Structures are given as C-alpha cells and as structure tokens.
Amino acid sequence: LECKLIVLHEVSNSMHAKLIALREGLAYVAKWSSLVCHIECDSQGVLHSVQQGQADLSHLRCLIKDCKTLWARQESVYLRYMERNANGVATCYALYSQGMAEWVTDPPDFL
Helix, strand or coil: CEEEECCCCCCCCHHHHHHHHHHHHHHHHHHHCCCCEEEEECCHHHHHHHHCCCCCCCCCHHHHHHHHHHHHCCCCEEEEECCHHHCHHHHHHHHHCCCCEEEECCCCCCC
8 A cells, every 4th residue: 555645836727636646646656567556536537538549639638648658558557436535545644744745555643
C-alpha cells in the first residue's frame, strides 16, 4: 500500500487537477513496473479521456496524451472509477499532511 501527496498550483479546473494527479500517479507507479497496480479516480470524465482511443482536442490534450503514453507503457496498471466518498483515506491524508508527502507500506499514525 502506497500513497503520494503533491500540492498543485495554478490549475484551471478540477479536471485539470485530476489529470495532473493521474499523470503523477502513473509516473510514480512506473518504479514498480513488475507489480500489479490499481489507480483509483473519482472522475469518470478523466478516465474516459485517458481510456478512449481517439485524439482529444480540448485545452488539456497534452496532459491527456501524457497520461495515455505513461499508461500504455505499463502492462499491469489498471485505472478504475470509484465514488469520491469511498476514498476517505486520501482525503484524510491530504488534510493532515503538511505539503508534499509520500509513504510506502506503513501508513502514518493519524490514519
């Protein structure tokens, strides 16, 4: 079990922020290319943009392309949708952490 928290500045909207988070997550799990990884996202729009085969023409197209490229390079990474309220650990972690943080295996005491 692993988690990484980053602080984002100057994002245009929530889809922009979630795409940046997905790109960071895909780059993060590339370190463990031999392991099966599941990345959960609470935005069906983000997942649809990354999983669809056609070219994206939105203002976020470069970010979407980055996510598609990173995801295509990893055989054992699965993207799935989950309800936002089902991800309380991530919300708690974000609220109690001070800026950027990362943990591997053992979660912080406040979780």
